[in-house]
Amino acid sequence: MFKDSLHHNGWEHRDVHNLYGMLFHNSTARGVSHRTSKTLRPFVLSRSFYAGSQRVGAIWTGDNTAEWSHLEIATPMLLSNGIAGMAFSGADVGGFFGDPKADLMVRWYQAGAFYPFFRAHAHLDTHRREPWMLGEPYMGLIRNAIRLRYQLLPMWYTAFRDASVSGMPILRPQFVIFPDDTEGFDIDTQFYVGDSGLLVRPVTAQGATNADVYFADEEPYYDYFDYTLYKGHGYKKIEAGLEKTPVFIQGGHIVTRRDRIRRSSDLMKNDPFTFIIALNNKGDASGSIYLDDGESYEYEFGAYLLRRFSFSSKDKKFLSTDSHPVPSEAKNYLKTIEHLRIEKLIILGANEKLSRKNVKVSQDGRVWEAETSFEKGQNGKTNVLILRDPGVLISKDFVIDL
DSSP states (O other), X not given: OOTTOOOGGGOOHHHHHHHHHHHHHHHHHHHHHXXXXXXXXXXXXXXXXXXXXXXXXXXXXXXXXXXXXXXXXXHHHHHHHHHTXXXXXXXXXXXXXXXXXXXXXXXXXXXXXXXXXXXXXXOTTSOOOOGGGSOTTHHHHHHHHHHHHHHTHHHHHHHHHHHHHHOOXXXXXXXXXXXTOGGGTTOOSOEEETTTTEEEOOOOSXXXXXXXXXXXXXXXXXXXXXXXXXXXXXXXXXXXXXTOOOEEEETTEEEEEOOOOOSSSGGGTTOOEEEEEEOOTTSOEEEEEEXXXXXXXXXXXXXXXXXXXXXXXXXXXXXXXXXXXXXXXXXXXXXXXXXXXXXXXEEETOOGGGOOSEEEEEETTEEEEEEEEEEOOOTTBOOEEEEEOOOOBTTSOEEEEO
């Protein structure tokens, strides 16, 4: 607008232009909330945002194009948004304008599965690009990426909650995790997801069959998919054909997930959990999980689960403890999830001394045994100890003595 087109009280348009999107977003979210009698959380997406927009809804990076360069730039854009406080953001998977080739679509879905806001979106005039129209192997590879996103929803929800209470970004650049490692300051091709220890390096180059991944410390890093072990500070060239995105678990962390394949997240609410326990150099690991009803504002009154998990090599015990600041406020909610259980523990980097046939499990004053299986690592893979169906409920304290 012309500079002499003044707003109320003499404000120039340039002073208020960027506020408009945020205020529109806010008003829409309030309107949706009012329509539901303020009992359900609104979901309102905006392309226009400003400081404060993070309080009312998700955003995306705008009208990108179906080009490899736009896939490449999406990662640093989302990292920047996160550092600026806009944690719930994403980029249009496949590109808004243009017609992507099948390989670009695969790579974009693989990257998009690790955007906080994950959505495929295209202009009305583009060609149809649903995954099932691409044929194999592309359809199957995209399916795998989407399933991975759903599998890790417990981890994502915990990361979202952490961002909402601490202001820390969901996607964390190298310098956030390792503020003393100057070599990682300018790396914007990879990131960590919350406090999960999950390191992701999207492949954004056409025809790439490998990717350079930077490991900033001497802790072990375990390939998420095949448990290959990587150690040592610096860059490593990782095989990354079209079927794979380099994803690693940093030693010392516990990743929570749900492995049942469902048609929607709503159908997963009663599914059991799997824990991946990635041991560090000391043989320890820790992590947490946050759950609430996913719809209402009851969490503001303490209706949620927040638990801390830890494994210590010293006493060889896996523990679950309550981290809720006021446990009494969670009682009614916990009754609605009292059936949720852990169906599997996968311990990466396990010492052979942990390869006992049976382990002791205790919860609620009861003690029983559960069976384990031990797989010795070969061809660069780590040792894996698997404990199937330990029979413990996720909402209560327990001890698994290995």
